């Protein structure tokens with residue numbers, strides 16, 4: 001029999017949910033938007049930490065499993081969708097962003113927690129960091145072990161996330177990712193280990209702080225603009241421009257690039273080697289495609305350091321944009337949003353230095 005916290009309390013979910021929904025004066029009002037992931041996952045045994053099924057447990061059970069939440073916030077839950085996060089897509093992002101913005105516009109909502117799979121948590125965090133129109137805290141949380149595992153990390157991560165979302169100290173800091181007692185900023189965070197609980201890092205640029213006994217403690221902030229200070233607005237959008245990522249490696253060729261173009265992409269992020277370098281096969285093809293109107297962002301498969309404009313390529317001559325320190329997966333998000341505002345590559349480059 002499984003004896004994890006989520007599993008043990010599952011049968012009393014309804015009763016506990018009523019309790020946590022009772023409003024306590026003086027506590028912040030935090031809405032938990034559940035989207036799936038390992039935090040809502042179940043495995044065959046308590047020692048199954050690989051090969052389990054993500055996105056099985058509903059939001060009410062997630063809340064009921066952590067009665068301590070009642071001490072830090074008035075919590076409400078909504079199941080926005082229920083997916084393993086490798087299935088995240090632009091449609092889910094637009095749906096989630098619109099719901100977050102609706103809720104944050106309400107006076108009786110002080111902060112939002114989003115439960116999410118860890119595989120694409122950094123992408124959802126960065127997307128929301130660019131399109132949420134509020135300074136109120138938005139904290140995304142996941143878990144590396146399913147709810148049924150020994151020492152599942154979901155309950156403590158959820159508690160920390162709710163405490164952070166309800167804290168005045170978290171206001172105006174952009175979208176946050178909270179796991180393993182650490183707070184990371186949406187722009188810089190990335191998953192660095194396929195398995196371990198300390199997988200989330202902001203390499204070199206650093207995490208923002210810690211959560212100590214349920215209290216967020218911040219040490220630093222990103223200088224990049226976010227949330228209410230961005231120029232992006234998805235409220236009237238029902239789709240995003242088609243942009244994909246082509247990956248640079250030895251023996252580079254244009255097969256994927258040409259397939260993306262044939263499929264109707266309007267932009268390509270090229271995750272080049274080193275400082276976003278382009279092989280003698282890829283460079284002329286991307287240059288030609290730019291002349292035909294395709295938008296090219298030169299990015300890097302290396303996880304640290306900037307891709308420098310006019311460094312490994314004459315970007316002024318080829319009219320490419322460089323990703324600066326954004327990873328290819330985040331550069332894809334910014335290029336999509338940039339193309340909803342402008343077709344001018346100088347403007348797009350400005351956005352890459354701004355966000």
Ligand code: SIN
Nearest residue numbers: 038084085117118119
């Ligand atoms: C997922 O991303 O949905 C599965 C993996 C995880 O949440 O850790």
